[in-house]
Amino acid sequence: MIYRYIAAMLLASLTVVPAVAQKKGKAPQQREVKVQKTSLSKEQETQLGKEAAAEVERTMEVVSNPQAEAWLNKIGQRLAATPQANAYPYYFKLVNEDSINAFALPGGPMFVHTGLIKAAESEDQVAGVLAHEMSHVALRHGANQMSKAQTWQTIMGVVGAAAGMVGGGQCGLMCQAIQMGGGLAENSVLMKFSRDHERDADLNGARMMAAAGYDPAALAKFFQKLEGQQGAAAQPKGLQAWLSSHPSPGNRVQYIQDDMTFYARREYTASSGSSFPQVQKTVAALPPAKPKPATMLQPVQAQARTNLPQGFKDLQTKGFAIGYPGAWQAGQPQGGGGIFVVPQGGAAQQQNGGVELITGVMIDYSKPKSTDLSAATSEILQSLKQGDQNMKLESTKPVQLGGKPAMLTRLTTKTSNQQDPQQTVLFYTSMQGELLFTMAAAAPPSQWSQAEPVLTQITSTVQFK
Ligand SMILES: [Zn+2]
CATH class of the missing domain: 3.40.1000.10 (Mog1/PsbP, alpha/beta/alpha sandwich)
Known part of the structure; x- marks a missing residue:
């Protein structure tokens, strides 16, 4: 069983980087975030993400609107150029889907639902979601998740059988990643991050935002706003799935604020101002996606x-x-x-x-x-x-x-x-x-x-x- 073998390799090679201890009497230190070590090479990760992205594009409608695409890419590439983005070949696509979601695949392909653009209040908030998701990639959380054979098996309930039924082979690494990507779009169960991963993605994302010139506080505010809408009668579509794949690691606003005290920059002026309401209008006017x-x-x-x-x-x-x-x-x-x-x-x-x-x-x-x-x-x-x-x-x-x-x-x-x-x-x-x-x-x-x-x-x- 190929996936079990890979899982074992991944687990064996995980290196634990101890959090910076805060010793009594010393000035508080900025919390360290951990890049997860896995046995997947960056090339393998990128290949997996590429296959998964192809599956996403087969099943979802990518928005083709030059203005909205340019706007999203500008934010994304600004963030991608920061050291916190860990030099992955990120790219950004908007998908016509009314639920709240955004996901970055291992190696860097990122998809943002139009429902998320509708729910955000500012460009900084969108940048916050991008930075958070990109941090999951940069810190290799997705590759780390792939070690969870149990999750894979659930995903593969239907699909794994297909690989088995032709010539007796197992569903290999690629096959599994493809299904993971396809499912990701709709089924957050497939990529449920741990609370530790969440906090690290928040902190790394906030630092990424600051480095790119976006207000890091917007990240926490947006998450907090969404968490506040949970269970409400007017709860946005997809919110439950989104929040359960990104479980709250505690007070995001507080620990991001604490982290911001270590940042050199205080002025965040990257937001393009008038473009965001324009893009929101464009997105709101899109007809619903036709099923493929x-x-x-x-x-x-x-x-x-x-x-x-x-x-x-x-x-x-x-x-x-x-x-x-x-x-x-x-x-x-x-x-x-x-x-x-x-x-x-x-x-x-x-x-x-x-x-x-x-x-x-x-x-x-x-x-x-x-x-x-x-x-x-x-x-x-x-x-x-x-x-x-x-x-x-x-x-x-x-x-x-x-x-x-x-x-x-x-x-x-x-x-x-x-x-x-x-x-x-x-x-x-x-x-x-x-x-x-x-x-x-x-x-x-x-x-x-x-x-x-x-x-x-x-x-x-x-x-x-
Ligand atoms: Zn997350």
Whole structure:
């Protein structure tokens, strides 16, 4: 198990730097912050962050607005240039998502939700969140978190199985980090920092702000304001998740003020003044993000449905729910793509790194040119046929899937399975908003009589969100 091995290495190499002792009778000393030592090299960290950022961009809508982007980057790069930023290659993107959140991935990619811009009162407060998040990177808290195998296993509940089901390999380091990144965007459970990490990120962040010319007190004030709104009727969306991933280490305002007494600089004039209200207006005028195909495939934690056939497990994603036999596995291959629900040996790794369905079910989404089901179905069948010269379409008819109008196309093709290359596929299509849901239920004709009742049972459990 690769991840366990890595975890052991990380734990073994942690070096504890003692906090500066405050001896009686001596002048108080500034508290030392600790850079966590891990066995990951900076290059590995950067690579992990890069993979995770790609997953974030597959599933979330990055705001493309030159003015807002320029504003965010200016703040970020000012902070990145300080010694406290520890020379990581930071970059900053705004994502169209109304909940309060911002997260920096190992190595430096950082994403700020528009909901956070809306909730902030000043540019200094936004700079405070950036500085705090960047400090988690600079102090290598994320890399340190990756040593928590237990957390990973929870994250990997669905996805880890995918790596296991093709060729028996474990979900490797990259695979896990990708999932971590994807989940991070929505599920703060994935990156829950300790209170010590929080305090260090606050102190390092406050020093970073001061060095860049932003008011360090704004960091604590913003956190305090958000903590004050917790549980209120008008609690901003996402606040609970945000606060639980950054647990309060005590009186942030007090210890940041104490720390500020050690700072040389007293004037903080970096804020650009009029730009912030302008950006807030721009952000408030954005239409809600449209779901992307990859968003719909993202697994969500939900209560398993109780009306499934006996012995079935339940997989729920943002877009749909599907039940499947307990001995089967469900997951998404490394690097994204459709969700596979297969028995042992039901999927095969291809030469090009892709995963091929042999027996079982594969679900995916696409964005068709037309939102008319019949037109969208023709479009996808045509493109499938173009990519597969063995494919033969037999029949298409309207059906119901999960209580929704759908089309069922029966087709045959060939797989790379040399012993038994023929394949029969029941290909379902259904519109979900502007996206086309596709589900291929497949088996070789030689096994069709055993496979069909199971595939039918699985199909009957499909539900749309
Ligand atoms: Zn934090």
